[in-house]
Amino acid sequence: MNGISGSPDYFTANRDLVLAVLRGMAGGARDVKERKPEMITFLKGYLEVPEDEAVKSYEFLVSHMPDNMIVDDAVIKSAMEFAASALKLKPDAVPDISKVRDWSYARAATK
8 A cells, every 4th residue: 555745734735635646546445456357467467477476466465455544553664664774864863653644634535
């Protein structure tokens, strides 16, 4: 599952746009889940793998796509750690998780 990022000021000033983007992402996730045969065919070609590997990839993908677009903090922390490592950030440069996620937008987009 992908997320979107931006400054709190941008999100506040562009709430309708942010919600529209999230609704589009939620719709795409629903479509992926509802169209398994087409997705497996797509993954098989896109990843250039045999069908059994495409099925495994699909199952992994949908198992990580929550319907409400809210993922566990552990997932976000892992992404933050990866980014900090890749960018060679000092530990004090990495913000607290409570400052980098706001589920109110996901809740509003999926209700």
